[in-house]
Amino acid sequence: MQQKECIAMLLAGGQGSRLKALTKRIAKPAVSFGGKYRIIDFALSNCINSDINTVGILTQYKPYLLNSYIGNGEGWDLDGLNGQVSLLPPYFTEEGGSWYDGTADAIFKNIDFIDSINPKYVLILSGDHLYKMDYNEMLKYHKKVGADLTVSVINVSIEEASRFGIMSVDEELHITKFTEKPKKPESTLASMGIYIFTWSVLRKALIEDSTDKKSEHDFGKNIIPNLLKEEKRLYAYEFKGYWKDIGTIDSYYEANMDLLKDDPHIDIFDRDMRIYSNSNISPPHFVGSTGKVEKSLLCNGCVIDGKVTNSILSTNVVVEKGAEVTNSILLPNVHVKAGAKVTRAIVGEGSVINSKAKLGSSAKNAEIALIGDNEVYK
Amino acid sequence: MEKLAGLISANYNDARFGKLTAHRPIAAVPFGSRYRLIDFPLSNMVNSGMTSVGLITPHLYRSLMDHLGSGKEFGLSRKSGGLYILPGSTYGFDLGKGKFSIRDCKGNMQFFERTRFDRLVMSTCSKIYNIDYRDVEKYHLDKDVNVTFVYKKNMDGDVGDIVIDFDDRGRVKSIRRLKKKEKKVNLYLDSTLIDKNVIIRIIDWYKDNSYMDVIEAIAENLGRLSVAAYEFTGYARSINSVKDYMDVSRELLDSKVMKELFMGDRLIHTKIHDAPPVKYFESAKVKNALVGTGSIIKGTIENSVIFRNTCIEEGAKIKNSIIMQKCFIGAKAILENVICEKGVVIEDGEVHKGTSAKPIIISRD
Numbered sequence: 001m002q003q004k005e006c007i008a009m010l011l012a013g014g015q016g017s018r019l020k021a022l023t024k025r026i027a028k029p030a031v032s033f034g035g036k037y038r039i040i041d042f043a044l045s046n047c048i049n050s051d052i053n054t055v056g057i058l059t060q061y062k063p064y065l066l067n068s069y070i071g072n073g074e075g076w077d078l079d080g081l082n083g084q085v086s087l088l089p090p091y092f093t094e095e096g097g098s099w100y101d102g103t104a105d106a107i108f109k110n111i112d113f114i115d116s117i118n119p120k121y122v123l124i125l126s127g128d129h130l131y132k133m134d135y136n137e138m139l140k141y142h143k144k145v146g147a148d149l150t151v152s153v154i155n156v157s158i159e160e161a162s163r164f165g166i167m168s169v170d171e172e173l174h175i176t177k178f179t180e181k182p183k184k185p186e187s188t189l190a191s192m193g194i195y196i197f198t199w200s201v202l203r204k205a206l207i208e209d210s211t212d213k214k215s216e217h218d219f220g221k222n223i224i225p226n227l228l229k230e231e232k233r234l235y236a237y238e239f240k241g242y243w244k245d246i247g248t249i250d251s252y253y254e255a256n257m258d259l260l261k262d263d264p265h266i267d268i269f270d271r272d273m274r275i276y277s278n279s280n281i282s283p284p285h286f287v288g289s290t291g292k293v294e295k296s297l298l299c300n301g302c303v304i305d306g307k308v309t310n311s312i313l314s315t316n317v318v319v320e321k322g323a324e325v326t327n328s329i330l331l332p333n334v335h336v337k338a339g340a341k342v343t344r345a346i347v348g349e350g351s352v353i354n355s356k357a358k359l360g361s362s363a364k365n366a367e368i369a370l371i372g373d374n375e376v377y378k
Numbered sequence: 379m380e381k382l383a384g385l386i387s388a389n390y391n392d393a394r395f396g397k398l399t400a401h402r403p404i405a406a407v408p409f410g411s412r413y414r415l416i417d418f419p420l421s422n423m424v425n426s427g428m429t430s431v432g433l434i435t436p437h438l439y440r441s442l443m444d445h446l447g448s449g450k451e452f453g454l455s456r457k458s459g460g461l462y463i464l465p466g467s468t469y470g471f472d473l474g475k476g477k478f479s480i481r482d483c484k485g486n487m488q489f490f491e492r493t494r495f496d497r498l499v500m501s502t503c504s505k506i507y508n509i510d511y512r513d514v515e516k517y518h519l520d521k522d523v524n525v526t527f528v529y530k531k532n533m534d535g536d537v538g539d540i541v542i543d544f545d546d547r548g549r550v551k552s553i554r555r556l557k558k559k560e561k562k563v564n565l566y567l568d569s570t571l572i573d574k575n576v577i578i579r580i581i582d583w584y585k586d587n588s589y590m591d592v593i594e595a596i597a598e599n600l601g602r603l604s605v606a607a608y609e610f611t612g613y614a615r616s617i618n619s620v621k622d623y624m625d626v627s628r629e630l631l632d633s634k635v636m637k638e639l640f641m642g643d644r645l646i647h648t649k650i651h652d653a654p655p656v657k658y659f660e661s662a663k664v665k666n667a668l669v670g671t672g673s674i675i676k677g678t679i680e681n682s683v684i685f686r687n688t689c690i691e692e693g694a695k696i697k698n699s700i701i702m703q704k705c706f707i708g709a710k711a712i713l714e715n716v717i718c719e720k721g722v723v724i725e726d727g728e729v730h731k732g733t734s735a736k737p738i739i740i741s742r743d
Contacts, residue, residue, distance in 0.1 A: 035655035036671075075652070260657075268654040269674065279650050281451075283640035284411030284668045288633055293664050297655040300412075300671055301641075303633065312655075 002082065004119040006139055006196070008052050009107055010043055012127035013060030013100055018248045021348060021372030027059065028246075029127030030066040032331045032349065034259050034268060035299045035314050037277050038069060039246060040127045042266075044076045045275045050135035052123065053083025056113055058106045060090060060099060075278030088113060102217030108206040114199065122202055124195040124219065130255055131192075131243040132266060132273045138237050139196055148201040148232040149224070151175065152194035152239050164190030165220040167236050175234040180220045189236055192243055195219065201232060242266060253346060253368050256312055256329050260295055282315055290321050306336065314349075323353075328360065331373075345369035352376045382515055382571075383459075383495035384423035384431035387502050388416060388442060389466030390477040392538070394619035397719065397739045403436035405503035406445060407623070408702050408720065410630050410640075411670035411685050414445050415617065417648045418508070419501040419569075424452045425644040426511035428499070430459035432489045434466045434482045445649050452647050462489055476591030477502040477568070480584045483577070483592065490578050498577055500592065502568040506626060507614035508639050508646065514571050514608045523604040524576040525596055527553070530610050533565035536618045540566035540593060542607050550605045553597040564607070567614055570596070576603065613638050624717065624737050627683050627700050631666050653686055661692045670703070677707065691726070698734060716740060 016028025023031060029040035040057075047055050055078060059066055073085030088110050090099050100106035107114075107124065114122060121142065123135055133152075142150040153167055161182070167189040168177035177186065205223050209215050215222045227234060242265035246252050258264050268275055282301030287293055291304035298304070301316035306323035313319070317330045320338040328345045336342055337355040345360035351371050353359055359377055360369035371377050388405035398407055405416040416433075423431050431454060435442065448454075449461030464486040467479070478500060483490070490498075497518070499511050509528065518526040527550070529542045535556040541563045545551040556563060570593065577592075584595045596603065613635055615626045629635050640646055653672025658664070663678040670686035677694030685703040690696065693710040701707065701718045708726035715732035718724070719741035732738035 262659070269657070269672070274652075275654070276652055279652050281645050281647055281650070283636070283646070284670045285656065286631075286633065286636055287664045287667050287669070289666045291665065293658045294662060295660045296658045298658065298669070299655045303636075305633075 004054055004082075004117050006052055006121040006123055006135075007054040007056065007114065007117055007119045008047050008123040008125055008135075009056045009058065009110070009114070010040070010047075010125045010127050011103055011106060012040060012057050012066060013063075013106060014126075014128065015061040016128060016247075019246075019252060020249060021370050022249070022252070022346070023062075025062065025349075025373045026065040027061045027063060027127075030069055031246075031252075032314050033130070033246075033252075034256060034266075035297045035312050036279065037268075037275060039130065040066070040070070041076075041275055041277045042130050042132070043125050043127055044070075044073075044078065045273075046131070046133050046135060047125075048076050048078055048276065049273050050133075050139075052135055053078055053080055054117060054119075055084075056086045056088050056110060057127070058088050058100065058110070060106075063087075063089060069278055071278065076276045086113060102215075102222075103219045104206060104209055104215075104223050105217035107202075108210050108217070111203060111206065114203075119199055122197050122199050124193075124197065126193045126245075128247075129193065129243065129245055130266065131239075131241060132270075132275075133194075133239060133241065133243075134273075135194075135196075138194075138239075141237050142196045142198075142235070145172075145235050146233060147196075147235040148198050149227055149234045150196045150237050151178075151224070151234065152192045153189040153236045154192055154239050154243050156188050156190045158185060158188055161185035161188050161190060165193075165224075166190060169236050173236045173238070175228065175236055178220070178224050178228060178234075189238070191220065192239060193219075193245075194239075201227070249346065249368055249370060253329065257310075257327075259297060259312065260310060280315065288321075291319075306338075320355075326362070343369075345371065347371045347377075348373035348375065350374040354378045380497070381430075381495045382426065382428050382497050382499065382511065383493055384419075384428045384511075385434070385483075385489070385498055385500045386416065386419050386423075386431065387434045387466070387478040387482060387500070388439070389434050389436045389479070389482055390502070391436070392618060394621075395623070396620050397741050398620060398623065398717070400741070401438065402441040403438055403503075404617075405436065406441040407617075408685060409506075409617075409623075409627065411668045411683055412651075413646060413648045414442075415503045415506070416442065416445070417646050418506050419503055420446075420452055421644070421646045421648075422501070422507075422509050422511060422569075423499060424454065424647065426499075426509075426515075428511070429454070429456060430462070430493045430495060432462040432464045432486065432493070434464045434478075434486065436466055437468050447649070451649055459493070462493070464489055476589075476594070477504065478592045479588065480581055480590050480592060480595060481588035483581045484585055484588050487581070490574070490581070496574055498572050498574060500570045500572065500577075504617055505568045505614060506617060506639070507567065507610065507612060508642065508644055509569070509610055509612070510644065511569075511571065514569075517608045518571050518606065521606040523606040524573045525603050525605045526571040527605070527607045528567045528569040528571075528610050529564050529607050530567055530614045531564055532562045533614070533616075534561050535563055535565045536616060536622070538618060539616060540568075542566055544607070550600065550607050552600065553593065565616070566593070567610055571608075572596075620717070620737065620739065621735065624700070624715075624734070628681065628698070630668060630683065631681060636668075651686055659692075677709075685720075694724075699737075 285302035343360040454461035672687035
């Protein structure tokens with residue numbers, strides 16, 4: 001077999017507790033987004049669009065739906081002759097079993113997997129970020145500057161900077177300092193949690209870190225500072241596009257609603273950097289004689305007899321006659337019954353809004369109404 | 379275990395489809411926003427648990443192969459069984475009548491000999507309905523017959539369709555072509571369930587008259603075979619012409635029809651494009667419409683079927699029309715009773731109006 005130059009390891013085990021009811025049943029990367037997608041589609045599509053066809057996906061929190069969604073990776077063309085998707089949950093060994101304890105620990109526990117492929121470089125990704133990026137450009141850069149580690153960074157405002165891992169760099173973008181969530185940021189270059197490591201360097205660092213009892217086994221807190229101390233070649237790669245960490249209900253709502261703009265940050269219609277997904281079979285959507293649709297995204301299988309305005313309706317959503325859905329995000333299989341009003345709300349998969357029920361409010365500063373999966377709202 | 383396999387004939391044509399079949403077989407005619415006609419018989423077969431399906435190809439089969447690929451989307455890309463592509467004959471085929479020639483079966487005897495099955499469902503691609511062939515098989519076994527036809531009562535047919543007559547005791551008396559102006563008949567739905575040894579015998583009997591249709595061969599031998607007819611009671615339609623195509627497409631806009639055909643337990647499978655959701659802009663107005671994914675809608679749509687990846691610009695008005703895949707409808711264009719073939723570009727302000735009896739077909743060439 002040909003040697004793989006670069007593989008991706010995708011961290012998808014996080015709970016995403018700040019997404020509240022949306023992640024009660026499913027891992028954050030598997031949360032529905034933009035109608036037909038799930039959040040992880042963006043990272044997986046970036047991989048295949050960057051010719052990276054071997055992806056290890058580290059799962060831990062409620063993995064069932066995520067696992068079944070990813071399957072063998074064929075939805076993203078990741079099932080080719082040389083490619084594969086491997087789902088990598090924590091496992092038992094002769095020394096006992098343990099969960100993934102930190103981002104670096106998750107990769108450390110899968111050294112065998114990476115060794116079996118023996119790539120030159122390893123790309124570390126998060127399954128819960130929204131962006132379109134050609135990782136190949138970053139890899140080219142990593143090779144050109146001869147880095148041991150390249151960190152993808154984005155310029156943020158000084159106010160936001162204390163939420164991120166912040167990099168100080170010299171003129172050649174050589175990283176001189178890395179601080180996780182600094183109170184007084186020295187720079188505005190924030191880490192996007194996307195790393196390219198030269199595998200031999202990462203391998204050694206992971207093994208050393210695993211024996212350090214004080215370590216939190218985290219890339220930002222431990223691995224990167226250690227490599228800096230060892231004076232390894234760490235470089236920043238500045239990403240100029242749109243990037244969003246879907247951390248909270250508000251940011252989830254905003255990122256979704258952005259797609260409704262005439263000129264959204266992420267162009268899902270762009271054929272060059274396509275976003276793939278694992279589509280299920282459903283008929284085309286149907287707008288009936290009493291239906292009205294304005295400024296919205298609609299997926300297959302929807303049946304609309306009510307009014308839908310400025311909303312995103314995922315697969316197989318039903319909006320009955322007299323119902324009104326405004327400024328809302330309805331996840332797959334939601335049923336809005338006759339006369340119900342849904343305003344500025346996020347409704348989880350399979351939930352039912354009963355006839356004449358009123359959910360959410362259009363009042364300014366009103367909190368986004370949130371209904372979890374498979375609930376009935378009366 | 380007893381096995382049911384499927385065999386679909388796509389090797390026939392009909393001039394009444396006009397431009398719609400200029401570059402594609404009837405089986406590959408796009409239908410219902412995201413399907414092609416072959417999706418219906420093929421989905422019926424796989425939804426009835428069949429894992430081996432043969433497809434007799436027509437002469438122009440590029441679009442058909444592009445659509446079906448390895449049969450993956452129908453669960454037919456398998457180690458055991460799967461989708462068998464059976465080349466149909468190209469010369470001397472009587473285009474007027476038959477849809478399922480003995481010759482095409484004869485030329486693909488390996489399918490009958492090598493595929494593991496006990497009974498076979500033979501179907502064409504000209505009828506739209508959603509059926510569970512396991513019910514037909516149960517009926518076939520209960521009646522203890524060799525051949526079971528699927529039919530629907532009180533249906534209007536067209537030239538070329540086949541009618542089943544029963545005697546006083548409800549047994550199949552004759553199978554014949556529909557007479558002109560005949561209405562409300564027991565219309566044969568182009569599906570036959572037949573025992574393996576019987577179909578192999580019939581092919582052998584008629585190998586020298588191989589231009590004949592399998593159904594005609596069975597009809598000639600009603601006395602020698604035990605034959606029954608299974609009544610299908612759901613929604614079923616024939617598509618034999620542009621007019622039928624337009625009428626049945628419009629019927630899909632009846633939500634009862636839509637739900638029965640597409641939203642029950644047995645889904646109609648098709649090639650997945652994985653296009654983005656449909657984006658409606660503020661200026662969009664849509665009423666009574668089916669819309670395929672990947673479309674961008676800024677104009678007005680009424681009583682129409684819109685296929686995938688179309689773009690309808692602001693001020694455009696589309697009424698009683700069918701707009702196929704990848705069409706671009708310019709601003710303020712007006713289309714009424716029109717079928718826009720795949721990839722057609724309608725310039726800003728263009729106006730095309732047909733009538734519901736005679737829709738205009740606009741194609742790229």
